[in-house]
Amino acid sequence: MKQQEFFSSRWALIIATIGIAVGTGNIWRFSRIVAQNGGGSFLIPWVIFLLIWSVPLIIAEFAIGKSTRMGPVGAMAKTAGRKFGWMGAFIVFVSTAIMFYYSVVTGWCLRYFFSSVSGNLFKVDDYHVYWNNFANGYEPLLFHFIAISFVAFVVLRGVTKGIETVTKFLVPSLLIILFILFVRAITLPNAIEGIKYFFTPDINVILDHKVWLNALTQNAWDTGAGWGLILVYAVYMKKKEDIPLNAALIGFGNNAISIIAGITIFSTVFALSSVDAMTQVSQSGPANTGLTFIYLPLLFSKMTGNDTINLFFASIFFLALFFAAFTSLISMIELSTRTMIDFGLKRKRAVGIIVVIGFLLGFPSALNLKVLANQDWVWGVGLILSGAFIAFAVKQYGIDKFRTELINGYGSDIKIGKWYNYIIGILIPIQVVVLILWWLISSVSWDPEWWNPLHVENAGTAIFQWAIVLVFFIVFNKYIVAKTLNNNLD
Amino acid sequence: MEISTIITMVLVLGIVWGGLAFFLVRAIKYEKVKFKNGKE
Numbered sequence: 001m002k003q004q005e006f007f008s009s010r011w012a013l014i015i016a017t018i019g020i021a022v023g024t025g026n027i028w029r030f031s032r033i034v035a036q037n038g039g040g041s042f043l044i045p046w047v048i049f050l051l052i053w054s055v056p057l058i059i060a061e062f063a064i065g066k067s068t069r070m071g072p073v074g075a076m077a078k079t080a081g082r083k084f085g086w087m088g089a090f091i092v093f094v095s096t097a098i099m100f101y102y103s104v105v106t107g108w109c110l111r112y113f114f115s116s117v118s119g120n121l122f123k124v125d126d127y128h129v130y131w132n133n134f135a136n137g138y139e140p141l142l143f144h145f146i147a148i149s150f151v152a153f154v155v156l157r158g159v160t161k162g163i164e165t166v167t168k169f170l171v172p173s174l175l176i177i178l179f180i181l182f183v184r185a186i187t188l189p190n191a192i193e194g195i196k197y198f199f200t201p202d203i204n205v206i207l208d209h210k211v212w213l214n215a216l217t218q219n220a221w222d223t224g225a226g227w228g229l230i231l232v233y234a235v236y237m238k239k240k241e242d243i244p245l246n247a248a249l250i251g252f253g254n255n256a257i258s259i260i261a262g263i264t265i266f267s268t269v270f271a272l273s274s275v276d277a278m279t280q281v282s283q284s285g286p287a288n289t290g291l292t293f294i295y296l297p298l299l300f301s302k303m304t305g306n307d308t309i310n311l312f313f314a315s316i317f318f319l320a321l322f323f324a325a326f327t328s329l330i331s332m333i334e335l336s337t338r339t340m341i342d343f344g345l346k347r348k349r350a351v352g353i354i355v356v357i358g359f360l361l362g363f364p365s366a367l368n369l370k371v372l373a374n375q376d377w378v379w380g381v382g383l384i385l386s387g388a389f390i391a392f393a394v395k396q397y398g399i400d401k402f403r404t405e406l407i408n409g410y411g412s413d414i415k416i417g418k419w420y421n422y423i424i425g426i427l428i429p430i431q432v433v434v435l436i437l438w439w440l441i442s443s444v445s446w447d448p449e450w451w452n453p454l455h456v457e458n459a460g461t462a463i464f465q466w467a468i469v470l471v472f473f474i475v476f477n478k479y480i481v482a483k484t485l486n487n488n489l490d
Numbered sequence: 491m492e493i494s495t496i497i498t499m500v501l502v503l504g505i506v507w508g509g510l511a512f513f514l515v516r517a518i519k520y521e522k523v524k525f526k527n528g529k530e
Contacts, residue, residue, distance in 0.1 A: 043502045047505050047506060199495045199498045199502065200498065201495075240524075242520065246517070248509070249510070256506050256510045413517070
């Protein structure tokens, strides 16, 4: 099968990939995690893990996608060997499982945007009750449907006419909105207290291992490194395009946007919160929704004495959140679509199947926050395994050969040195083992029935669900790999 | 503002935003060179 579509330029590729990386994780998860981990103390390990987790894995994904011109299943089979195609299938499954509930979350953002624009958001007495009424009703289903349908329309149009055109509009718009919110937030009275907290380190907290592990998890989450999404967009990059510089731009660009979002949220909360500001930022609420859907609307209503201006800022905040979620959702559906195209299906049919499945399997998360929290836990931690599989593929290929031939090969503007070998070969495996063990051991300590797969967040439910998926793909590995590779013989 | 806050701010903003600016300038430079060489 010949490659037919490409991103039209380096900038189109970078904008689309920034669209993957910048999602709700940068805006609401980042601020919450910073607050829960000592503000400035968290930022130092967070920057370190950008360098030793995110950027190296983004480079690897770019190189694998560009060289194999296939989605994760074919890409892993070609890079690591046919025996390991199941790893690619697992990567696809994890991101697709996240897509099921991420579409629901995208729908929430859209719903709150509509509530802001219509003015209904400020006619609320109790934002907790307002959120609960919405989340426990049937409205999330409707907005989940709208979100996934919009994305289907974009992905159906293909890479150039669909993904590139839409992200070229949405990503710059998102950045402009964030900048407007940033300027408004830092000019609020008392905003400096939020900025101070955001950047003040506490030496005792820096030495806490949990802060380091949370910093690594946040990097794994919000840069999109190891999800397989960047790998799929790299399939559509031209041969002459560079890898290392583009990967660095995406990693650093993503974290730069997180800083802007963090300063905005902290300034707003410290300036407008009448009670303990930190409690408001760090409280999770149901399925970690507290800050965004319960406390921020309340704060926006108090931003100025003028309700119209307040509604404007609330509206553009939820619009930014929707744009961020939407561009990430596009990449998740493109990942599944590309995998099915590799499997022999036409794009139209593949998108149709994915969207119907995505809509149906998003039902439980749309109707029950406990299901959403469970899926978020299981596949969120599963992403670390996905990252490990990508590093494993590089190792199987030969790290030095991978670096010199695929990364530093034709098109590269800058050359990557031998440091890359040590990061992929030593540091990433260490990070994976430590992180997964820590998450699982922690979950044992917070749930006496840690083995029970029916609980929302514990070791048992994660291992049980991973095991089902892994066993399935390992058993059918031969068939999946053969079907994928045979359909793509040049 | 405490000195440790200022140091963290300079360090974090310097690495993240400084790094982004550095790579962005290099990318623009390479694109210009490619354009001049008629690769576009």
